[in-house]
Amino acid sequence: MTILDGRKTSSDIKDEIAFAVKEIVAGGSRAPHLAAVIAGEDGASLTYVGSKVRACKKVGFDSTLVKLPDTVTEDELLNKVHELNNDDAIDGYIVQLPLPSHIDSQKILMAVDPSKDVDGFHPTNFGRMALNLPTYISATPHGIMELLKRYDVPTEGKHTVVIGRSDIVGKPISILMGLKTKPGNSTVTLAHSRTKNISDLIQEADIIISALGVPNFVKAEMVKDGAVVIDVGITRVKDDSEKGYKIVGDVDYENVANKSSFITPVPGGVGPMTIAMLLTNTLKAYLQRIN
Ligand code: GUN
Numbered sequence: 001m002t003i004l005d006g007r008k009t010s011s012d013i014k015d016e017i018a019f020a021v022k023e024i025v026a027g028g029s030r031a032p033h034l035a036a037v038i039a040g041e042d043g044a045s046l047t048y049v050g051s052k053v054r055a056c057k058k059v060g061f062d063s064t065l066v067k068l069p070d071t072v073t074e075d076e077l078l079n080k081v082h083e084l085n086n087d088d089a090i091d092g093y094i095v096q097l098p099l100p101s102h103i104d105s106q107k108i109l110m111a112v113d114p115s116k117d118v119d120g121f122h123p124t125n126f127g128r129m130a131l132n133l134p135t136y137i138s139a140t141p142h143g144i145m146e147l148l149k150r151y152d153v154p155t156e157g158k159h160t161v162v163i164g165r166s167d168i169v170g171k172p173i174s175i176l177m178g179l180k181t182k183p184g185n186s187t188v189t190l191a192h193s194r195t196k197n198i199s200d201l202i203q204e205a206d207i208i209i210s211a212l213g214v215p216n217f218v219k220a221e222m223v224k225d226g227a228v229v230i231d232v233g234i235t236r237v238k239d240d241s242e243k244g245y246k247i248v249g250d251v252d253y254e255n256v257a258n259k260s261s262f263i264t265p266v267p268g269g270v271g272p273m274t275i276a277m278l279l280t281n282t283l284k285a286y287l288q289r290i291n
Helices: 006-026 043-059 074-086 105-111 123-130 139-150 170-178 198-203 253-259 270-290
Strands: 033-039 062-068 092-095 159-163 187-191 207-210 228-231 235-238 245-248
Touching: 006 043, 006 139, 006 270, 033 043, 033 074, 033 270, 043 062, 043 270, 062 074, 074 092, 074 105, 092 270, 123 170, 139 170, 139 228, 139 270, 159 170, 159 198, 170 187, 170 207, 187 198
Parallel strands: 033 062, 033 092, 159 187, 159 207, 207 228
Antiparallel strands: 235 245
């Protein structure tokens, strides 16, 4: 069994980006610049955005954090998006989700200039991904593909079962795994809340990608010997620690690890990869803008 170490891989990618930025800046050019917009005080979102901004600093990017109150109106948020679209100093930006419930998220995401959409959420970028055209692939599915690539995990002709059909993980990763690419070229089943006999289906999988958000959903008896197990779950479960919670994945890691050929731990698997891929997308946006 091989652990797909997202912490180490993410750190390697950040080192590669930092090296590229050093060369760019030494050559007399400005550094890449990522902006992040957050509305409201959701604890998890503030933590994620904080990590993204810190990661920018680590690789030598400039960053701007736009903090808006949870009472921000849709028009005010749209104005901010237009401002960022027109700001030549910004190469790429993200609008952290979830947004307050009175705001139509789709309306906001559709207003982001696709050339600055380093989250890859705009329909243009999602469509380009599905057609295997150059684009920005969303951080989480991109991070999974990069882990599979860097560990040379065999995927061609394998049966991949994706659990969960969210717009930002399940749906895009099911498309990416079916593309004629390496990694990819796999036969994909997308399982969701209406899927019948989901345990039987998972048992047939060579590759399991679980993005459900239900702790310990994937149990050892559901997993075929030698399966590849990718756990995208990040559920906060209350405990007695100083933080008051721990992060738990979708997979019963203790019991599933022994049966698997490759497995991602939680924490330290897919999670750290997402920031590395956001930085990768931002560097790409920067290079496209200055060239
Ligand atoms: N909320 C959870 N994941 C993400 C992400 O990848 N990007 C944004 N913008 N919001 C998120």
